[in-house]
Amino acid sequence: MLKHLATGALAFVPIMLSAQDAAEPGLDGYYGLAFVGGTPIYEGENAELLPAPFLAVNWGRWTVNTAKGIEYTALDSDTSTLSFGLIANKLGALPDTALFDGLDRETAIELAIYTGYDFRSFDIAAQLSHDISSVHGGYSAEVSVGKAILLGPVIVEGRLGTRYLDANLGAYQFGVKENQATDLRPVYDLEGSWSPTIDLSVMYALNDKIMLGGFARHEFISDEIAD
Numbered sequence: 001m002l003k004h005l006a007t008g009a010l011a012f013v014p015i016m017l018s019a020q021d022a023a024e025p026g027l028d029g030y031y032g033l034a035f036v037g038g039t040p041i042y043e044g045e046n047a048e049l050l051p052a053p054f055l056a057v058n059w060g061r062w063t064v065n066t067a068k069g070i071e072y073t074a075l076d077s078d079t080s081t082l083s084f085g086l087i088a089n090k091l092g093a094l095p096d097t098a099l100f101d102g103l104d105r106e107t108a109i110e111l112a113i114y115t116g117y118d119f120r121s122f123d124i125a126a127q128l129s130h131d132i133s134s135v136h137g138g139y140s141a142e143v144s145v146g147k148a149i150l151l152g153p154v155i156v157e158g159r160l161g162t163r164y165l166d167a168n169l170g171a172y173q174f175g176v177k178e179n180q181a182t183d184l185r186p187v188y189d190l191e192g193s194w195s196p197t198i199d200l201s202v203m204y205a206l207n208d209k210i211m212l213g214g215f216a217r218h219e220f221i222s223d224e225i226a227d
Contacts, residue, residue, distance in 0.1 A: 004041075028132040030056035041221070045095045073079050078118070087129070100186050105173065109133035122147045125159075131169070138168030144197065153206075159199040163219065166192050174225050193222040 012026035037049035056065035063071045068085055075082035091105035108131045116125040123146055130139040144161025165173070181187045201215035 004039075013166075027057065027059050029055070031055045042095050042100075047215045068112075080118075081114070081116045083114045085114065086110075088114055089129070089131075103176075103180060106135045108135035125161075134168050136172035138166045138170070138172065140165050140169055142197070144199070146199070153204055155201075155203040157199075157201045159197075161199070163195045163197055165190075165194060165195075165225075170225065190224055193224040195222045195225070196220045 033053045034052040035049055036052045037047065039047055048062055052066075054066055056063060056067075061073045063073070065071075069087035071083050071085040073081070073083040087110050089108045089110050091108065094100040094103055094105065098174050099205055111127040111132050112127060112129040114125070114127050124143070125146065126141070126143045128139065128141045140163065142161055142163045144159045146157055146159035148155060148157040167190060170193055171177070174188075175190045176185050176188040178187050197213065197220070198218045201213065203211055203213035205211050
């Protein structure tokens with residue numbers, strides 16, 4: 001049975017600005033402000049809604065932004081995309097309770113591959129990420145099918161997908177090793193796990209430079225993790 005909402009509703013107000021007059025030819029980007037929140041995963045956690053400034057800079061095939069780190073686009077055609085990224089995966093803080101006392105999660109540096117294909121009536125996207133910083137040594141993969149609809153100045157996109165965590169990443173993020181076990185938390189080892197996801201986003205263009213929008217992501221945590 002699907003048990004928890006892993007990532008809750010998010011809303012953001014990006015301010016899109018073209019930097020055609022930038023000193024570096026071909027340099028452009030945009031910045032904005034996101035308000036990011038979600039329902040808690042663990043008992044003892046509190047729901048939060050926090051501001052998160054957003055900045056992205058594009059130069060040719062290279063992109064640097066606060067959400068995805070450094071990304072290089074190797075292929076970008078009318079139907080196909082392929083890019084490579086270097087991202088910092090913040091695995092999240094644990095609740096400040098006796099159950100989690102002595103546990104911590106470090107930020108992992110991951111190499112990611114993104115690819116997608118547009119079939120016109122729908123598109124398929126996939127991402128594969130692997131830890132190259134030896135924090136957990138694991139990988140995750142996500143595949144989704146989506147459809148975007150243009151309604152005047154409004155873009156609505158919905159996606160259905162699934163996310164896979166291998167045993168190394170799952171055990172590091174949600175498990176309890178033997179040397180971490182206490183009277184309150186027994187040893188708990190995880191195998192690979194799949195979690196279905198639903199995404200919905202809405203973007204509204206106020207004018208040529210400013211867009212408002214929001215998106216929600218509902219991840220049904222697998223039984224292996226929820227237990």
